[in-house]
Amino acid sequence: EVVLTQSPDFQSxxxxxxxxxxxxxxQSIGADLHWYQxxxxxxxxxxxxxxxxxxxxxxxxxxxxxxxxDFTLTINSLEAEDAATYFCxxxxxxxxxxxxxxxxxxx
Amino acid sequence: QVQLQQWGAGLLKPSETLSLSCAVYGGxxxxxxxxxxxQPPGKGLxxxxxxxxxxxxxxxxSLKSRVTISVDTSKNQFSLKVNSVTAADTAVYYCxxxxxxxxxxxIDYWSQGTRVTVSS
Numbered sequence: 001e002v003v004l005t006q007s008p009d010f011q012s013x014x015x016x017x018x019x020x021x022x023x024x025x026x027q028s029i030g031a032d033l034h035w036y037q038x039x040x041x042x043x044x045x046x047x048x049x050x051x052x053x054x055x056x057x058x059x060x061x062x063x064x065x066x067x068x069x070d071f072t073l074t075i076n077s078l079e080a081e082d083a084a085t086y087f088c089x090x091x092x093x094x095x096x097x098x099x100x101x102x103x104x105x106x107x
Numbered sequence: 108q109v110q111l112q113q114w115g116a117g118l119l120k121p122s123e124t125l126s127l128s129c130a131v132y133g134g135x136x137x138x139x140x141x142x143x144x145x146q147p148p149g150k151g152l153x154x155x156x157x158x159x160x161x162x163x164x165x166x167x168x169s170l171k172s173r174v175t176i177s178v179d180t181s182k183n184q185f186s187l188k189v190n191s192v193t194a195a196d197t198a199v200y201y202c203x204x205x206x207x208x209x210x211x212x213x214i215d216y217w218s219q220g221t222r223v224t225v226s227s
Contacts (some may be wrong), residue, residue: 087197091213095168100151
């Protein structure tokens with residue numbers, strides 16, 4: 001089973017700052033890594049698929065990068081509406097697995 | 108716009124059967140994997156299993172003996188049953204869609220989730 005380790009667990013950020021979240025896989029998964037945003041009482045929303053491909057309708061400030069075992073989600077110029085929990089997910093092999101999540105708070 | 112709406116009992120006693128259903132609105136029902144995922148309180152997300160429109164299934168090995176996922180293509184619905192539940196099955200349960208991308212699949216849409224509590 002591929003274990004995904006996210007860091008940090010929590011980040012408090014002022015608007016317009018840049019946020020960087022990392023996800024490390026326990027083995028190489030190519031580019032089969034996806035990023036989601038989840039706000040309280042809402043369904044998770046896909047932001048980035050296959051490490052760096054933006055999903056339809058996602059603001060351009062959300063960027064993904066990486067391959068193999070190390071991946072990064074960057075939120076450029078954070079906006080108040082970006083307060084949420086972000087998590088990574090790998091689809092390289094079954095069982096599908098997920099990172100523990102990073103909660104982003106707006107200062 | 109794809110929407111997944113789920114329903115089912117939210118409070119169960121130990122040894123009962125958890126039963127949830129998920130209806131898909133918007134888009135085709137074929138050529139996707141229909142997936143169940145859960146999140147216990149204070150813990151991370153856990154993949155339970157999935158089914159395609161032909162009835163082909165994949166299950167997490169540790170849950171396989173207790174889980175059944177089925178599909179009703181005439182209603183664009185799929186369902187989850189977990190037998191002999193315990194407190195460890197207490198979680199928010201999500202249904203989701205996996206879409207093909209080349210030779211792989213990724214989750215693009217999720218439901219809002221249903222909280223299921225197992226308590227005597």
